[in-house]
Amino acid sequence: MSYTPSLKTMYREQVVPALMKEFEYKTVMQVPKLEKIVINQGIGQAVADKKMVDVAINELTAITGQKAVPCLSKKDVSNFKLRKKMPIGVRVTLRKDNMYEFLERLIRVSLPRIRDFKGINSKLDGRGNYTLGIEEQIIFPEINIDNVNKILGMNITFVTSGDTDEEAFALLKAFGLPFKK
Numbered sequence: 001m002s003y004t005p006s007l008k009t010m011y012r013e014q015v016v017p018a019l020m021k022e023f024e025y026k027t028v029m030q031v032p033k034l035e036k037i038v039i040n041q042g043i044g045q046a047v048a049d050k051k052m053v054d055v056a057i058n059e060l061t062a063i064t065g066q067k068a069v070p071c072l073s074k075k076d077v078s079n080f081k082l083r084k085k086m087p088i089g090v091r092v093t094l095r096k097d098n099m100y101e102f103l104e105r106l107i108r109v110s111l112p113r114i115r116d117f118k119g120i121n122s123k124l125d126g127r128g129n130y131t132l133g134i135e136e137q138i139i140f141p142e143i144n145i146d147n148v149n150k151i152l153g154m155n156i157t158f159v160t161s162g163d164t165d166e167e168a169f170a171l172l173k174a175f176g177l178p179f180k181k
Helices: 006-023 051-064 096-113 165-175
Strands: 034-042 069-072 087-094 129-134 154-160
Touching: 006 096, 006 165, 034 051, 034 096, 051 069, 051 087, 051 096, 087 096, 129 165, 154 165
Parallel strands: none
Antiparallel strands: 034 087, 034 154, 069 087, 129 154
16 A cells, blocks of 8 residues: 555545536546646855855755755856856755645645735736745744744746646645635
């Protein structure tokens, strides 16, 4: 008996039939699914302080349970004292079970910890993908607030196989993302 994340089971048993009924799909294969979650953290101060990238990698690895990789700059920008191939960000791409685990922790634990939380914006990108901006990494319980020396934000992008924004929105809402009314 192998372990399956509860959101994955919920997707198969509740979300798929609901979306098939709502959008009148003929087969299960037409139902949009969550393909990956990409978490991206830009660290502009990393130009001055090299340790910032290592700290961010450790934090993002703790949050997602998967090793984060540094993002390198593509070209020189003299105004920002930036050289080509300098680390200026950190990212992680989650797929399969890791993705469902992270999504469940995000919805059930982390988002409710945001101060004055009234829901997330419901603006998708036109191709069925949604990006959620988070201003503080300390909303995640995996981060020990005493060890944080700099508050950093991050972007969490949900990539779906939905062709339209309506399909992707219905999918994300069915997963339980708390969109604003």
